[in-house]
Amino acid sequence: MNNTICTALNQQINKEFFSSYLYLSMAAFFENQNLKGFANWMRVQAKEENDHAMGLYNHLLERGGKVELGEIKKPSTDFKDILNIFEETLIHEQNITKKIHELYELSTTEKDFALQSFLKWYVDEQVEEEANAQELIDKVKILGGKGEALYLLDRELSARVYVPATILTK
Ligand code: FEO
Numbered sequence: 001m002n003n004t005i006c007t008a009l010n011q012q013i014n015k016e017f018f019s020s021y022l023y024l025s026m027a028a029f030f031e032n033q034n035l036k037g038f039a040n041w042m043r044v045q046a047k048e049e050n051d052h053a054m055g056l057y058n059h060l061l062e063r064g065g066k067v068e069l070g071e072i073k074k075p076s077t078d079f080k081d082i083l084n085i086f087e088e089t090l091i092h093e094q095n096i097t098k099k100i101h102e103l104y105e106l107s108t109t110e111k112d113f114a115l116q117s118f119l120k121w122y123v124d125e126q127v128e129e130e131a132n133a134q135e136l137i138d139k140v141k142i143l144g145g146k147g148e149a150l151y152l153l154d155r156e157l158s159a160r161v162y163v164p165a166t167i168l169t170k
Pocket of ligand 1 (some may be wrong): 016048049052093096108126128
């Protein structure tokens with residue numbers, strides 16, 4: 001595995017850990033508002049991000065690359081409201097999608113086809129990540145962020161359970 005790819009993968013590991021941090025910060029915001037279902041959704045999301053980072057970490061090691069963990073940036077703690085949080089989530093995921101696509105492109109230019117095959121899982125996962133955030137934006141907009149509708153949405157989101165990412169189990 002060449003240095004360019006090694007550096008790019010280490011950078012992506014950092015971004016995935018930052019994603020986990022960001023969603024934990026959002027979970028704490030919801031928890032403080034007593035929105036336990038929303039907080040649960042974000043806690044599960046944070047665990048999934050940890051898996052995304054570990055998938056890349058494992059791939060680097062498997063290929064004889066050097067893992068270099070960097071500092072994790074401080075996530076925001078100032079969130080306006082529920083809609084704002086899911087809009088920020090979508091923007092963040094769009095940014096991650098861009099980074100995954102750049103990595104995929106790099107695997108082509110560097111002719112690293114093992115990496116390219118591995119990254120397909122991430123390309124597909126990002127489609128789901130963006131769709132999930134968009135769905136929540138739409139639901140909050142349709143139902144409104146108050147009263148009984150908020151209670152019902154919170155209850156729906158409390159049902160989300162963490163399942164280890166298949167990139168770690170296959
Ligand atoms: Fe690891 Fe939410 O993408």
